[in-house]
Amino acid sequence: MPPSPALLTDRYELTMLAAALADGTADRDCVFEVFARRLPHGRRYGVLAGTGRLLDALADFRFGDEDLAALQEQGITDPALLAWLADFEFAGDVEGYAEGELYFPGSPVLAVRAPFGQAVLLETLVLSVLNHDSAIASAAARMVGAAGGRPCIEMGSRRTHEEAAVAAARAAWLVGFASTSNLAAGARYAVPTAGTSAHAFTLLHDDEAAAFRAQVDTLGTGTTLLVDTYDTMQGIRTAIEVAGTELGAVRLDSGDLGLLAVQARELLDSLGAHRTRVTVTSDLDEYAIAALAAAPVDGYGVGTSLVTGSGSPPPAWSTSWSSGTACRWPRPPRGSARWAGASPRCAGTTAPAPRPPRSSSRARSALRTVTAVWSCRWCRPACGSPTRTRRPGCAPRAGTTRRCGRRCPPRPGRCPAASRRSIRSTGDQGADRGGRAERLLRGRQPGRRRRRGRRAGDHGARRAGARARGVRARRGHP
Incomplete structure (x- = not known):
């Protein structure tokens, strides 16, 4: 069972809560919205993920005795705050986009309606979960689209934190990945799991045929054999000799994958293994998958690029207040991205609705x-x-x-x-900046006149010529 998420927050959330409890504002009802400020460079949309994990963590968001003791060890000793945390139980409402939905900058993907004291404790947890899972889901969706219907396997557990690997497998499966190599993801979220062997298993045996034979005897002829440990084409021949023409698939993990896939398909067909699939791995991302679209590839295995968001940082998630209802209490100016600061929903006020902000x-x-x-x-x-x-x-x-x-x-x-x-x-502005940069690299600065300067060698030659003329003049030569 994963640990309690109560301490997965920043200290300044508790300092704000302590101050709000002291002045009596912690019980004011607020509405908080979560949105993305911008998308990574080159992306036109994002895919939301992590809402399900967030709701599961919210159900277990409690401050137990061990959590309160840990807070006291870190210097948080306010009696009123500790007593409030000991009885904490979230009683607000959470609504938002479904997982797998597209989002764009500025769109509120999640809204939390709760008293300030309850909602402010969730800020760090909400942003952490949505940042990570949405980055994985956005990259995975691009890879699924580039694959064009061919199955993709998530296999990046060894490239990230052990708990992040489970969340990444879940997010990838939500947007279309066929399976994962992570067993914890299969146990927690019922994600289909898959896996065969690595090069170490082949090197363990005396020869490649012995390794293939041991794998086929255990897993059956429908397994996938890794054929590029030594010679790829010879490995394919050995695999067909051991498993027969009903072999499930061969895996290519090195070399020029596009060329090797063509050669492997031709060799398999010549050996009568028309139903044997060709699966490729080795540092694939959406661009490499798109480049293999015309190759006879039947499946992809993606690891590092997936669990790292395909080289793009997570979107700049932030939190702010919604328009809310009219309230006599002052509200901070719109436009500044903050989690805390929603206008309180005060019953019985007759103040007019706030004027829309200036753009x-x-x-x-x-x-x-x-x-x-x-x-x-x-x-x-x-x-x-x-x-x-x-x-x-x-x-x-x-x-x-x-x-x-x-x-x-x-x-x-x-x-x-x-x-x-x-x-x-x-x-267009980016293109203009690129054009100005190109002109600067070529020495053509816009709006400035080019100075005709001489190199150091030219100045040296001039000085040498002047000295020579002075010597000739002193000797009487013209």
Whole structure:
């Protein structure tokens, strides 16, 4: 049985709780929302996981005698706080997305409605579980999509913490992985388990045939034989000789997997083993799986990349307050991501609903149409648009048609202020930054004039030439 999750929190949750108990605000009802601030680079969506594990941990969230003694050893000795924790039992409501649902930045995936004192203790546990499991599920979903219907096996237990391996196997299975190699995940969550042998088993025997024979005698002909310990093609021939053409599968764990899969399939077909599958492993991720889409591969085994989130850190989960109900109590400004700070739900108040928050400059620009805007202070006043407008304005030269449908009147002289203003999306801004970086690498700095400097060798040559001319002049030579 796993240990109690009561101490899986940060100390500052208890310090806030102690202060709230002292001033009488710990019993105010609050609504807390969990959301992702942003996604890892290159991701367009995330997959939620961990809600089931969180609810199981919430049922066991109690402070026993050992937990309270551990708190006292760490200097938490407030009598009122310890007495409150001894009687703690969560009595709030939790609602949110189902596991396996997609989420996007800013979407509230979980809401907790409870008094402040109860809800604040859950912050660290909630974020920890959702951070880890959602990172695994998001990476696993990308791998399942790249596999195109071919089964994937989770086998990353030895690449992460022992308890994290169990949670990773569960999250991968939720989004479509066929099985796992972790027996604890099979025992706790009924995830199908699978596994055969490693290279050490083959090296244990005198030759490859003896190792294959021992495995087939124990597990039957439907097992999967690892054939790349010595020579891959010879290993396939030996496997068919031992197990026959009804062999379940062969596994490739090294080398050029795409080329070896083609050669293995051709060799198996030539030997009459048309039903024998080809399974590949060896540091696969969603990109490697997609690269093997055209290869005759029947299954994938994924380990390191899966349990580490495929190289991407977990999403930046945070907590904040929902809009809630009107309340006479002051509420912190919207926009700052905090767990504690929900507006109390006070019965009997008649205060008007809070005014919606002002959006940031980035949010305001995102609401506008993503389009290029030509603006010119010479011809813009003619169409009646304000000076600092970002709506489609005039064309850059007089006499041409504006975006508003009118034509710019002729103006004396050349228009020096014609400029292109663009309301760009995030991707466009990134492309602009990339272009500026490329220009800087090539020595072309935008908005600056290139200085024609000479290298140190050039200055040395000039000084040497001046000295030579001075010597010739002193000797009387022209």
